[in-house]
Amino acid sequence: MKSLKHVGKMKKAGSKVLVAFRTLPGESNQALVIPVASLPDEYHDNIMKLVETDEAQSAFEFGEVLFTRSFADGRPMLQALRADGRLAKVPTDDVIMSPSPGSEIQLHQLNTLIAEQKNCAVDDLCTFVSGAPKDKPEELVKVKDISPTSETTAPLKASANEALSDKDIAKSYRSQADAMYKEAARLRKEADDLDPPQKKAAKTKEVESA
Numbered sequence: 001m002k003s004l005k006h007v008g009k010m011k012k013a014g015s016k017v018l019v020a021f022r023t024l025p026g027e028s029n030q031a032l033v034i035p036v037a038s039l040p041d042e043y044h045d046n047i048m049k050l051v052e053t054d055e056a057q058s059a060f061e062f063g064e065v066l067f068t069r070s071f072a073d074g075r076p077m078l079q080a081l082r083a084d085g086r087l088a089k090v091p092t093d094d095v096i097m098s099p100s101p102g103s104e105i106q107l108h109q110l111n112t113l114i115a116e117q118k119n120c121a122v123d124d125l126c127t128f129v130s131g132a133p134k135d136k137p138e139e140l141v142k143v144k145d146i147s148p149t150s151e152t153t154a155p156l157k158a159s160a161n162e163a164l165s166d167k168d169i170a171k172s173y174r175s176q177a178d179a180m181y182k183e184a185a186r187l188r189k190e191a192d193d194l195d196p197p198q199k200k201a202a203k204t205k206e207v208e209s210a
Helices: 041-051 054-058 062-066 077-083 107-117 122-128 166-194
Strands: 007-010 016-021 030-035 087-091 095-097 143-145
Touching (some): 016 062, 016 087, 016 095, 041 062, 054 062, 107 122
Parallel strands (some): 087 143
Antiparallel strands (some): 007 016, 016 030, 030 087
């Protein structure tokens, strides 16, 4: 069976994960993964079909594709996974990848090989990510840590036939709006730092005498 890029498993529990980001800015020893078993059925099917596409397999990071695609219910994938707490930050030496059939390598070792190919440091791998937010890891996603004990307990999830309520959708929209507002404010500040706006000279209004 052909090995798929971005697909791995946790070293201790053996549970399947999809690697959204192989490293994080400022934390090259941490990866952002999606525990597959925790996904609702409809999300699981959508995301597994996506990772098999040529677009996903040619992408440097799976998160680049997640940022531009939506689930069948219309929710943007990366934002939905973030809002639902289905992204986990884990040490790269706890993730096992299979770059070719029959071979296994720890993610941190694979990252080292990729960095050598790109002639850069492992810390710089995050700079090759395109199309996704550049925020700090804790601002990019609402993550949870996976421990050997917590891997066996899947978080509460919706059933396959459960529809999102208007309240749930509104909550997601507000979360996205807040994130966009913060991003816009950050970009505005960076723009002002690069090119400070000129203060407009106050104009004196002449008062006509009666």
